[in-house]
Amino acid sequence: MRYVIIGNSTAAVGGVEGIRKVDPNGSITLIASEPHHTYSRPLISYLLLGRTDENRMKYRPDSFYEENHVDAHLGVTVTKIDPEQKYVETSSGEQFPYDRLLIGTGSRPFVPPMEGLSTVQNRFSFMTLDDARALDQVLMPESRVLIVGAGLIGLKCAEGILHRVKTVQVIDLAPRILPSILDETGSAMVQEYLEKKGVSILTGTTVERFDGHHATLTNGTACDFDVLVVAVGVRANTELAKEAGAQVGRGIQVDGEGRTSLPDVFAAGDCTETMDLASGTTHVMAILPNAYLQGEAAGQAMAGRDAPFDNAIPMNAMGFFELHMITAGSYDGQELVWKEKDSYKKLVLRDGKLVGYILIGDVARAGIYTSLIRQQTPLDEVDFDKLKDHPQLLAFGPKTRAEKLGGVPR
Numbered sequence: 001m002r003y004v005i006i007g008n009s010t011a012a013v014g015g016v017e018g019i020r021k022v023d024p025n026g027s028i029t030l031i032a033s034e035p036h037h038t039y040s041r042p043l044i045s046y047l048l049l050g051r052t053d054e055n056r057m058k059y060r061p062d063s064f065y066e067e068n069h070v071d072a073h074l075g076v077t078v079t080k081i082d083p084e085q086k087y088v089e090t091s092s093g094e095q096f097p098y099d100r101l102l103i104g105t106g107s108r109p110f111v112p113p114m115e116g117l118s119t120v121q122n123r124f125s126f127m128t129l130d131d132a133r134a135l136d137q138v139l140m141p142e143s144r145v146l147i148v149g150a151g152l153i154g155l156k157c158a159e160g161i162l163h164r165v166k167t168v169q170v171i172d173l174a175p176r177i178l179p180s181i182l183d184e185t186g187s188a189m190v191q192e193y194l195e196k197k198g199v200s201i202l203t204g205t206t207v208e209r210f211d212g213h214h215a216t217l218t219n220g221t222a223c224d225f226d227v228l229v230v231a232v233g234v235r236a237n238t239e240l241a242k243e244a245g246a247q248v249g250r251g252i253q254v255d256g257e258g259r260t261s262l263p264d265v266f267a268a269g270d271c272t273e274t275m276d277l278a279s280g281t282t283h284v285m286a287i288l289p290n291a292y293l294q295g296e297a298a299g300q301a302m303a304g305r306d307a308p309f310d311n312a313i314p315m316n317a318m319g320f321f322e323l324h325m326i327t328a329g330s331y332d333g334q335e336l337v338w339k340e341k342d343s344y345k346k347l348v349l350r351d352g353k354l355v356g357y358i359l360i361g362d363v364a365r366a367g368i369y370t371s372l373i374r375q376q377t378p379l380d381e382v383d384f385d386k387l388k389d390h391p392q393l394l395a396f397g398p399k400t401r402a403e404k405l406g407g408v409p410r
């Protein structure tokens, strides 16, 4: 069996490990545009912060490709998939035949048309190791940095560079920060915290026009800067799949085992649309755990074992300057809220089940809530009165407790 994988990040690594769980012998060829050993994208801000280095941010050890018998072609871009003849072609015209193909092409930064953007000399995205290296080269203690976009990527960038520059100004057209991750209370709390740390944040406004180091904002004010980071969103890399004839919406459409509509072609990670168990809708869920689990399920299916990943939920575990937060699921339902000065907790219930939560500050034992959502546990089967205040395994019955601990029911 010849497996070909496009990509070298979370979904691709999941794919390799999924295949090897089932098939120790088939040949795996991995092809990826980025020339680096597989690394963890979320760590690029910590690289700039100095909290990690390029060696420690590797997603798997140096021995990964060799140990898994992977023939890795790094720094090579795939330009075409031929699903009839079953091969992929690279930009140099080289062809790699496959029996099963995994597309793990992820996403790329979305840069909307902005007047005068080409007049800005120091402009960056913040998605890859190369982006972080490039930013690293230009940041000076006297730099004034403008970040357009107050989502996870823009704010992680702010955290990574604040200590190295004179000012960081974040702006976003949305009325609040992290709008797709937090609710209004959570956004306000995190914004206040970031501002106390020294990040300036302006919401409800964006850039009307750039002119060199000068940005005119839509709220009538202006901002002078030396370095610009555009982090307004990402778009799934679906073109290869689409041109090959696969069904594609905002992401490549796949089933629980990662099968696309093309025979023997699978896809996983940020380039796909996933069924969201918490909201019951299908959408692109650009988060790391999802990419890995999808990749792993696809890898196993490619090698002949069906082990579907069918309990995906949106989930984010993140921190800014030591303020930790974990969110999961959907916020559509009955809310239970606890708010104190430095912590916030919201649980969302629907149809007798927990469907979502936000934890800011005290995030210990969030896994218990996540597990209730993923397993769709009816709350009348657990001691929810205990769980809502203090998540703990004791609130489950003995059988479930043992399962969650990985032991034998007693």
Ligand SMILES: Cc1cc2nc3c(=O)[nH]c(=O)nc-3n(C[C@H](O)[C@H](O)[C@H](O)COP(=O)(O)OP(=O)(O)OC[C@H]3O[C@@H](n4cnc5c(N)ncnc54)[C@H](O)[C@@H]3O)c2cc1C
Binding pocket: 006, 007, 008, 009, 010, 011, 012, 031, 032, 033, 034, 040, 041, 042, 043, 044, 045, 076, 077, 078, 079, 104, 105, 106, 107, 126, 127, 128, 152, 153, 156, 157, 237, 240, 268, 269, 270, 271, 286, 287, 288, 289, 291, 315, 316, 317, 318
């Ligand atoms: C700054 C930052 C912070 C983040 N923080 C978090 C977080 O806290 N929590 C969380 O869950 N997620 C976070 N994420 C998102 C997370 O990194 C992604 O969900 C994850 O990397 C997706 O993995 P993937 O393998 O699907 O795609 P990607 O990581 O995007 O990898 C795509 C791969 O495909 C290759 N590729 C693309 N096109 C081609 C082609 N044509 N030919 C060959 N190779 C190609 C690329 O080189 C790359 O190797 C963060 C992302 C960033 C940028």
